[in-house]
Amino acid sequence: MKITGFIKKGQYFDSVSIMLVAKQLSGLKEIVDSAVLMGTKENISVLKSSGLLIHEFKDAGEMDLLVVFKTEENADVASLLKSAEKLLQPNKDMSEDKNLNPSSLEGAVSALPGANLSMISIAGRYAADVAMKSLQMGLNVMLFSDNVPLDKEIELKTFANKKGLFVMGPDCGTAIINGTPLAFANVVNRGNIGIVGASGTGLQEVSCLISNAGCGVSQAIGTGGRDVKKEVGGIMFIQGLRALADDKNTDVILLVSKPPAKEVIEKIKFEVTKINKPVVSVFLGSSPELLFGTKIHACATLEEAAFLAVALAQNQPASSVREIINQQSSYIKELAKKESSKLSSEQKYLRALFSGGTFCDETQLICNELLTDVYSNTPVGNAKKLNDSNVSEKNTIIDLGDDEFTVGKPHPMIDYSTRCKRIIEEARDTETAVILLDIVLGYGSNMDPIAEVIPTIRKVKEITLARKYYLPIICSVTGTDKDPQNRTSVVTALKSEGAIVMNSNAASSRLAISVVIGKGSK
Amino acid sequence: MNQLFENELNVINFGMKSFKETLDGLKVKSVQVDWKPPIFSDSKVFQVINENKDKIELANKEAVTRILNSKPFLVGMGKALDVIPGMKKNLLLHAGPPVTWNKMCGPMKGAVIGALIYEGIASNTKEADKIAASGKIEFSPCHEHSTVGPMAGIVSPSMPVFILENEAFGNKAYGTMNEGLGKVLRYGAFSPDVIERLKWMENVLYPALKTTIEKSGKIDLKNIIAQALHMGDEVHNRNRAATSLLYRILAPSIVRYVDDKNTAIDVLEFINRNDHFFLNLSMAVSKVSLDPARDIDYSSIVVVMARNGTDFGVQLAGTGDEWFTGPSPVPDALYFQGYTKEDANPDIGDSSITETNGLGGFAIASSPAIVQFVGGNTKDAVNYTMKMYEITAAENNIYKIPYLNFRGTPTGIDVIKVVEKSVLPFIDTGVAHKNAGIGQIGAGVLSAPSEPFINALIGLTKKIKLLKEK
Numbered sequence: 001m002k003i004t005g006f007i008k009k010g011q012y013f014d015s016v017s018i019m020l021v022a023k024q025l026s027g028l029k030e031i032v033d034s035a036v037l038m039g040t041k042e043n044i045s046v047l048k049s050s051g052l053l054i055h056e057f058k059d060a061g062e063m064d065l066l067v068v069f070k071t072e073e074n075a076d077v078a079s080l081l082k083s084a085e086k087l088l089q090p091n092k093d094m095s096e097d098k099n100l101n102p103s104s105l106e107g108a109v110s111a112l113p114g115a116n117l118s119m120i121s122i123a124g125r126y127a128a129d130v131a132m133k134s135l136q137m138g139l140n141v142m143l144f145s146d147n148v149p150l151d152k153e154i155e156l157k158t159f160a161n162k163k164g165l166f167v168m169g170p171d172c173g174t175a176i177i178n179g180t181p182l183a184f185a186n187v188v189n190r191g192n193i194g195i196v197g198a199s200g201t202g203l204q205e206v207s208c209l210i211s212n213a214g215c216g217v218s219q220a221i222g223t224g225g226r227d228v229k230k231e232v233g234g235i236m237f238i239q240g241l242r243a244l245a246d247d248k249n250t251d252v253i254l255l256v257s258k259p260p261a262k263e264v265i266e267k268i269k270f271e272v273t274k275i276n277k278p279v280v281s282v283f284l285g286s287s288p289e290l291l292f293g294t295k296i297h298a299c300a301t302l303e304e305a306a307f308l309a310v311a312l313a314q315n316q317p318a319s320s321v322r323e324i325i326n327q328q329s330s331y332i333k334e335l336a337k338k339e340s341s342k343l344s345s346e347q348k349y350l351r352a353l354f355s356g357g358t359f360c361d362e363t364q365l366i367c368n369e370l371l372t373d374v375y376s377n378t379p380v381g382n383a384k385k386l387n388d389s390n391v392s393e394k395n396t397i398i399d400l401g402d403d404e405f406t407v408g409k410p411h412p413m414i415d416y417s418t419r420c421k422r423i424i425e426e427a428r429d430t431e432t433a434v435i436l437l438d439i440v441l442g443y444g445s446n447m448d449p450i451a452e453v454i455p456t457i458r459k460v461k462e463i464t465l466a467r468k469y470y471l472p473i474i475c476s477v478t479g480t481d482k483d484p485q486n487r488t489s490v491v492t493a494l495k496s497e498g499a500i501v502m503n504s505n506a507a508s509s510r511l512a513i514s515v516v517i518g519k520g521s522k
Numbered sequence: 523m524n525q526l527f528e529n530e531l532n533v534i535n536f537g538m539k540s541f542k543e544t545l546d547g548l549k550v551k552s553v554q555v556d557w558k559p560p561i562f563s564d565s566k567v568f569q570v571i572n573e574n575k576d577k578i579e580l581a582n583k584e585a586v587t588r589i590l591n592s593k594p595f596l597v598g599m600g601k602a603l604d605v606i607p608g609m610k611k612n613l614l615l616h617a618g619p620p621v622t623w624n625k626m627c628g629p630m631k632g633a634v635i636g637a638l639i640y641e642g643i644a645s646n647t648k649e650a651d652k653i654a655a656s657g658k659i660e661f662s663p664c665h666e667h668s669t670v671g672p673m674a675g676i677v678s679p680s681m682p683v684f685i686l687e688n689e690a691f692g693n694k695a696y697g698t699m700n701e702g703l704g705k706v707l708r709y710g711a712f713s714p715d716v717i718e719r720l721k722w723m724e725n726v727l728y729p730a731l732k733t734t735i736e737k738s739g740k741i742d743l744k745n746i747i748a749q750a751l752h753m754g755d756e757v758h759n760r761n762r763a764a765t766s767l768l769y770r771i772l773a774p775s776i777v778r779y780v781d782d783k784n785t786a787i788d789v790l791e792f793i794n795r796n797d798h799f800f801l802n803l804s805m806a807v808s809k810v811s812l813d814p815a816r817d818i819d820y821s822s823i824v825v826v827m828a829r830n831g832t833d834f835g836v837q838l839a840g841t842g843d844e845w846f847t848g849p850s851p852v853p854d855a856l857y858f859q860g861y862t863k864e865d866a867n868p869d870i871g872d873s874s875i876t877e878t879n880g881l882g883g884f885a886i887a888s889s890p891a892i893v894q895f896v897g898g899n900t901k902d903a904v905n906y907t908m909k910m911y912e913i914t915a916a917e918n919n920i921y922k923i924p925y926l927n928f929r930g931t932p933t934g935i936d937v938i939k940v941v942e943k944s945v946l947p948f949i950d951t952g953v954a955h956k957n958a959g960i961g962q963i964g965a966g967v968l969s970a971p972s973e974p975f976i977n978a979l980i981g982l983t984k985k986i987k988l989l990k991e992k
Contacts, residue, residue: 063559100904100905100908100909101553101554101555101556102553102555102556102912103555103556103557103558103909103912103943103944103945104555104557104912104939104942104943104945105534105555106912107555107911107912108534108553108555109534111553112532112534112551112552112553114529114530114532114551115532115533115534115553116525116526116529116531116532117526117531117532117533117534118533118534118535118536119533119534119535119536119537119541120536120537121535121536121537121538121541122536122537122557122559123559126559126560126563127536130536130557134534139534140524140526144537144538144541145537164524165524166524166526177526177527177531178526178527178530178531180531180545180548180550181544181548182533182541183541219527243524243527247527249527443544444540444541444544
């Protein structure tokens with residue numbers, strides 16, 4: 001293997017250009033591994049740990065663009081360097097839209113006098129300043145950027161809270177405001193369920209499940225995952241909850257989060273005492289007992305929470321949800337039995353490869369009661385930390401959206417290449433009993449996931465067929481038929497390739513786990 | 523309570539363009555910001571700026587009011603030695619911030635040599651070179667003597683100059699007469715024909731114009747510029763309309779007051795042949811209009827942008843006579859046949875005083891005839907002007923752009939906005955060959971370098987801190 005790269009000193013490229021270059025570069029077949037990133041301290045250390053730090057980068061600064069790739073010894077590096085350089089050239093096409101964009105917030109506000117939301121996805125170290133200026137000018141903020149310092153987040157949210165403005169994020173990937181999906185969000189029905197979410201994928205899943213069940217969403221307010229931690233103290237989570245309590249179009253409130261800090265749970269409990277609307281919660285990984293004695297309907301999975309919110313929104317009893325889940329359980333049991341029976345004696349383990357971090361957590365938590373020897377790169381519950389995130393052990397559940405996989409590359413919801421490579425690796429492992437996937441649709445995600453996944457499924461079939469094995473691929477598809485990708489057509493395409501598609505991650509996880517357990521008991 | 527849920531969503535998008543495209547598809551109103559990281563982000567500097575925001579705003583208002591209220595007139599002519607403050611027999615004025623003989627670029631050295639020969643101080647190049655290096659000759663920026671000069675901007679004691687007066691404030695400014703195109707002193711040419719032309723200008727053109735102006739009276743130059751902007755000039759790279767308008771005023775008087783008919787013909791022909799005759803006046807107008815805004819404590823308004831071919835210099839209203847500099851860039855230009863960027867000298871001349879005054883590159887939307895300089899597309903020219911509104915404190919009350927529905931040109935560059943928004947002033951320019959004696963090789967545009975503006979901002983905060991201590 002040969003590692004080659006170059007540095008572009010003092011040049012600023014916006015994150016989209018970098019992502020596009022990274023994607024196109026990683027798509028070249030001569031390239032084994034690559035990274036395109038700005039030379040910040042964090043990025044340098046990532047390059048170092050992935051063995052991509054080359055001598056040329058030793059004086060790199062945060063305004064320098066670094067391009068590096070690993071190739072076979074005999075690859076034509078000169079022509080690869082040339083193509084990388086070419087990808088970085090600005091587009092000088094004169095026919096391009098010549099309309100002038102403003103260069104600043106002030107310029108933008110004078111161009112759009114009714115502006116009420118700043119959407120910010122610039123590099124984290126600059127994002128807080130832009131967010132603060134937006135707040136000072138009376139705009140709400142959706143802060144998609146990550147790597148915003150914690151103290152800045154607290155400063156922003158405290159300031160916004162006083163002014164009655166929202167700061168969604170940092171690291172907020174999803175929101176639906178007045179029916180408009182923002183950033184990574186799905187096109188869902190409008191309705192009477194309001195959501196506050198500190199987890200992006202979680203928010204996407206519940207909003208899609210609600211919409212697919214025939215109900216709708218009034219507002220979905222993202223807060224960013226750190227909001228519910230002790231330091232920020234749930235400033236925006238509580239503000240969102242209050243806003244939904246006051247919102248005349250919201251009848252049921254749904255709260256979605258990874259476990260909030262104890263203090264924040266207390267605040268939520270107190271807040272809910274003042275609210276006259278049903279409140280449903282799913283705090284993945286948090287003990288439901290923490291909410292006992294309150295009127296909050298605590299749920300263990302995203303699916304259960306979504307169904308419960310739907311039932312309450314339609315004035316049905318909470319118990320009706322139990323029936324749906326029970327029906328589903330017996331279906332899963334039947335299907336699992338059938339699938340297990342097709343497995344060979346060697347096939348023992350679950351291999352779950354997620355693009356959504358919340359799904360990775362949810363699946364691990366469902367495993368808790370059912371499966372032992374569970375490993376993850378982001379362990380929760382009883383799962384153990386993987387030795388090497390690139391090598392699966394026994395039952396392995398991976399979040400491919402975690403920073404270690406995404407530095408210098410687009411998110412796996414956009415770029416499936418890392419995941420598809422990993423699927424093939426798992427298929428080659430004779431101990432793999434089932435592959436579990438999430439496919440997330442909607443704006444921001446890959447516009448044609450089928451084109452990415454189907455060739456991989458076929459390759460898996462080739463590999464397993466050669467060994468005379470059968471390897472089930474189980475997935476959930478988060479999305480709606482109004483999404484640009486159209487959920488039904490994605491599901492149909494997956495099924496026609498023999499994949500098993502379930503309606504939620506909770507259901508597909510239960511099925512996958514049941515297949516593995518069923519195999520063990522055979 | 524938050525009104526977000528009650529109102530239509532209107533989004534400002536910083537960063538990923540795909541988010542804006544999604545909103546476009548959903549018919550949600552949004553604006554994309556061409557955001558760039560600030561060219562400088564020392565939080566301590568910005569803290570000082572923020573803490574003194576009100577004072578700065580007030581000072582800037584005063585500065586631009588003075589600039590906008592200027593009343594520049596051409597009131598007469600004289601010899602540099604007689605009229606320019608601080609002019610001496612052994613002093614040469616030059617464009618841009620201070621520079622020593624050793625550090626001068628090729629064209630400026632060429633112009634110095636030419637001026638020494640013109641003044642009779644040296645008889646040939648070699649001698650001139652020796653004298654210039656000897657220390658007997660002093661050099662000083664035009665700007666430090668209420669004067670401006672295009673390109674090398676060399677003003678020597680015997681040179682005749684225009685005298686402008688700003689009647690609103692009583693201050694004066696000075697500028698040489700434009701020599702025309704081709705081989706000329708301001709581009710560093712010093713061959714005998716160049717010197718001969720300078721002598722003719724001193725001995726024939728000057729007395730004729732001086733008499734004409736004295737007898738026919740002062741000329742309102744602001745009015746000429748305002749009209750010229752409606753006629754396709756931006757009065758930096760295009761001065762055809764302004765020169766014509768001036769010519770209409772001067773011609774009858776020249777015929778009337780110049781006794782010798784042949785002299786009158788030569789003078790009229792000289793002005794008529796030179797589309798850039800007005801350039802030196804539009805520069806002097808800008809200088810005389812901006813100078814009253816000097817020495818306003820706390821003001822972050824730029825009163826000088828000038829280049830000496832080595833460095834680019836900036837002065838602010840709030841920082842006295844201090845220069846803030848950085849290396850001058852080589853312009854992206856249209857080059858004359860046979861020349862390339864390799865041959866070009868870094869940007870040079872005091873002519874960027876026009877941009878400082880809301881003209882030139884800032885008014886390029888008024889000048890569709892020269893859009894070739896900005897990529898050939900009219901929309902580009904309009905966009906350049908539009909962008910400049912983001913870094914200026916006012917819109918001009920007199921200089922207006924027809925295409926923008928007679929919106930006033932962006933006037934009064936605010937160094938804080940320049941640094942915060944990473945939008946650098948846009949300058950029209952001519953390009954000199956980097957070697958002395960060759961002359962102009964192209965024309966084009968450039969963005970000012972960031973360093974002088976960063977230094978100016980730091981300088982302003984230092985000055986503010988000193989004011990606070992007092």
